[in-house]
Amino acid sequence: MPARPFIVHVALQTPSHSGVGDLLSYASERPLAPGTLVRVPLGAREVLGVVWDADEATGELPEGATMRAIAGVLDGVAPLDLPWRRLVAFAARYYQRALGEVALAALPPQLRDLKPEQLARRLRRPATAVGDNSNAIQNIALTAEQESARARIAAGKGPFLLFGSTGSGKTEVYLRCVQEILEADKGDGFPAQALVMVPEINLTPQLEERFVGRFAPRFGPGAVVSLHSGMTNPQRLKSWLAAHCGSARIVLGTRMAVFASLPGLQLIVVDEEHDPSYKQQEGARYSARDLAIWRGREQGAKVLLGSATPSLESWHASRPPTPEDPEGGRYVRLHMPSRIGAGALARVRRVNMNQQPRRTVFSAPLLQAITERVARGEQSMILLNRRGYAPVLHCVDCGWKSDCPHCSAHQVFHKTDRTLRCHHCGFTVRVPHHCPSCGSPDIHPMGRGTEQLEEQLGALLRNVQRPAGEPARIARIDADTTKAKGALEAQLAQVHSGEVDVLVGTQMIAKGHDFRRITLVAAVQPDGALFSSDFRAPERLFALLMQAAGRAGRDAAYMAAQGTQCEMWVQSFHPQHAVFEALRTHDYPAFAAQQLKEREEAAMPPFSYQALVRADARTQEVAQGFLSAATAAAHAAGLPGIDLVTLFPPVPLTIQRVANVERAQMLMESPSRAALQRFLAAWQPVLQTTRSQPEHKGLIRWLVDVDPLSI
Template sequence: MPKPILQIALDVPLARLFDYLSAGQQVQVGQRVLVPFGRRNQIGIVMDEADSSEFAIEKLKPITQAFSDEVPLDAEVLSLIRFSADYYHYPFGQALLAALPARLRQVAPAVARKQYCYQITDAGRQVDLESLPKRQRVLRLVLQALQAEGEQTEAVLDALSGSARKAAKELVNLGYATAEQVLAVKRVPAILQTPQPALNAEQAAAVTSITQEIQVFKAWLLHGITGSGKTEVYIRLMQHVLQQGADGAAQQSAQVLVLVPEINLTPQLEARFRTRLPQYNLVSLHSSLSESERLHNWQLAQSGAAQIIIGTRLSIFTPIPNLKLILIDEEHDSSYKQQDSMRYHARDVALVRAKRLNIPVVMGSATPALESWYNAMGSNGQATSAASSQPNKYGLLTLKQRAVSAAQLPKIDCIDTTKVNLQHGLTPQLVAALRLRLERKEQSLLFINRRGYSPVLLCTACHWIAPCTRCSSRLVVHLGQKKLRCHHCGHEQRIPHQCPSCGDADLHPTGHGTQRLEQTLATLLPTARIARVDRDSISRKHALVEILDRVHNQEIDILVGTQMLAKGHDFPNLTLVGVIDTDSALHSPDFRASERLFAQLMQVAGRAGRADKAGQVIIQTAFPEHALFNALRSQDYASYANDLLQEREQVQFPPYVFTALLRAEAHDFPLVQQFLQLAFSSARALSQQVVTYDPVRPQMERLKGMERGYILMHAQQRPALQKLLTQLVHQLRAAPIAAKVRWAVDVNPLEF
């Protein structure tokens, strides 16, 4: 007998469930319901049933509606989100609702796109096609297709004839078939399956090692140089898992989740998988989809109808009932870390999910995160053996040669910008190399991680620099739009005609951004076909895909772009990469800056020479003998990573300690100070095992009009840190000052 009280999770900043009366409605755990909350109705998820409540029964309100036609969230996903909310110290209800597609968070019912699937009956199998009148050609075609395959969806039958659906319904009336309504699977144009390339010895060894332990949990780090064929390893593993699932006794076919760091990598991987694995249904999940597209793809994954799911970080919380393998591409990428709301790291959550399901997780990168490298190598700098008894350590698989046998790693040259005369920000060596590629009809990529025309508008008289009024940052010049724009808060204003400080009209854009570099190249190389790729130029849907298609079709000579071009892309005719102005990251106060810069430069350098043509990388820097550039020239990630780990161990930085930040912001900084001082005193009193540092201000003291501050905590043991955070968060939520500031806990922060 159903219990009368439902405990429901709501999207509110309170760490508790809310009691409602079931009002006689049949509901299940994980089901979506509509409930009254305050003066409005709100979507909630049923988490439990109870016979009693801490509140008087007459004070409880009944639920308004139960969405009984939807499949409830399964216990595995609910448990994963509960764990994540506890670990990252975030209200469970908000974490749960944020993991759902936007349509499922709205009051209006979420309508799924449906279609009919027709199954042949025993009577239908016995029908002789020749006994049917020849004038009923479509009816014969549909019956023939059902007899051959056993079942067909309307989408498949549509390819036979425009009246195939009518014929299928007639077969149902005759008793030759049955019809079942199912989720509509998106039909893609017929794709010519590309031949399967031969694996080299390293790729084959990696595939063999993983498939031998494919039935159990194990974390694998696939460390392969750029162009070494990591994607081919992914495809072989997917083939193995999906074929096993299709041949097994399970009612549902196996499913694979592929995580990618950024949206712009999704279309490329999707196209690659479709050409190699066309027999499997594939869906993608990312923020560029419309609300209805995302809901539909999410439901296909939840139903098991999609065997391959490609998605960005939020996809890790997607219900996937028969998940057998998780692949994480570019595992080092900081995009896997959520920087607001629940500050989870998708890679870490993926490891937890894989362990709970007892399935393998494969993390691929040419420049692994130091935490991953540490887990694979151990504190002694040696790879963890396959027989290691430490379940948190990773198996290490290395690909040291490029997949295309004729492809070699590019030659890397660092040009000292203090010893040459720059031409509009470009060294003569780089300009000459660009001209040479134009003559050879080869392609080039210029990388500058700064969009806009110029990063600074400077008054030459009084040295005034255009500031953002809402952030501790400078406004960037966007000359085409004749505007100054803040890339942190989005504030815009027109470019002034004279200096607001001294009245001088001599205002100069200083420094280079992608727009200015594009303009400079058009002047220096007037015959070159140039395309710019940054957030401004690809704001239109499918714009990036169109540009990349033009690159592959040899319609572009020079690409100018930011970090979205630095990884994952394969351009066979691209032989030159130029890197403009990276020196600011060499002296950053962030201890992770050198790790990120090395990874970024290794990734962007890897775009050159991926086919049979030799590649060259030219880096413009004022510090060519810096240790980072010396390591980059030798392209030895392992040695550089081991050196960084030694430095981290000496100063006790992650991964040798576990860290957390307590961030706070408010319009008035005294409120932030008062809150952080309370938190600091409480943390010191609660634990002697955790080192708590005095409150400080971040490098960007003001962001979007909010004054900011934080407290750093670190501990030698993870449980000690988690225990302190649990107690501290509980105390702070009860403090009156907490309601006057916006605050959050950031466990394992990537940015300080």
């Protein structure tokens, strides 16, 4: 008589807001440990799932019951451990997403497609050679500030906020902390592992080079792996498996790496922790920085956040105790104010553009400073956070503008390929020879982008020569010039080798890069963020400008040999603004104190907690109507926590139409994080019920964004 099958509960990816539960039950011939990867039937498809812990014990199938059976077990991969499953469950609960959605998104895409026999073939491939444990790691001598930070991290539990000036050597502190946890591993359990996160893909190659150079001789070339979306699916699977089985001791990655399976995790480093790129903007809108803090606490790993311009949330959380606030913050703040080699921070020079001729792009003093540096063989960097040639084309006669037909936004003029391109939906057309509205040939670009700056600098510096007599060389780095594989690395190599005299680019050149010959940085149009409706705009602008200023003068010996001082130029119509005043003295603590005071008075984060609900529909009326109806239903039901939550009326997004979809949002705010979470959890079924009502037929989707970074 055949044995009864066992019931196993599986987390798998189901359609968003489908009403399908977090876990589906399947029949198995044998009991399976939680965390086991399985392939199961779902409708007409076969998909990957993760066996999950269930409230009730996994047992035998009741007499007479029928259940779909598991299709296969990926026995070659060890079960995902309890700390990983707890991290996924917390992220799904906190960010209001389905458990299976978060769990499966955290796994490499190729793993979702491989059958057990295909995976077994992959796992039979030879492993990477290990290093020679007798090799000593070649360290750089630490400064007194670096050594103090390292010692405090080694002696304490954290979390730690390493507040270090640009060029103060934060990366070397990271390297030493990683080295200590790896060398302290006695080999009596799972190998010790470290996770090091950076905000953007373009920062991983240079960091990987330093980590491989430092640790590969001792622990082997496979001890350091990367995890980011720029890798191919086979590469991501290989790195993930190496981390999961312990052969990879160090994982470098972007925000997705926070979900890497690291059973031996003992240290998490979040570099440039203030960067908004750590916040996912699609699907489960998680903050990798915040999840790193949670994961470190749950898994007993130390967490080190690093930045020259910390987020105000982290700065507030690391406040030292005072008589008025005897407990202080939850983080330990470590300060490294000095640059390596006693290099000076950039002198900030402000140009009042009200006193410059109309339509001036480069003021005469700034142009003269750039010219002098080219003549001396030094490099300059020009920052403009807008790609393309111009934000819009405009007809002088009838006022026509190059609006996108599918979005409430302009199509950007790209002169290089003579196209008008929408940066929201991607719709592209050729530049018209005449105005499409009135036929006038008098159409002109309005505003400026990096393409135009590159062109104008070429004209202004055409007679300027380098020390050897060659003409000045100008390069541009932005999302348009780095599309091809390897393009960014090649362009950065040109800058590092001195082949470029003036580098023009967007924010992707302003952070993390260790340019050794740049002595001048200029922000030509930074005023746009000064008067934004988003309360975080000043914080983001200050961080961007401080990070950009930090690219200048990083090599103290080079600066001394040149006999020059590094400079940060800011061209503004509001040069006395508080942001530029704080930038002038490189005084982040003063800027943070002023911003936190304003936020406390206005009861804004970090002194309150927020969430957004966004609705996408065929019309704005349907989108806002859905949100209004869901709000009314929440009040009528008296949902838990609603007495401590303020629900603001729905409004259109700043760009309210994208790809012919209308978008509306509503903000929720509460002084209590727990009350907001209770309310959101109780509101989910209300939102689902509201969506099914006939008057909301045109609704396409809705989503919740907890702790939003932009409103």
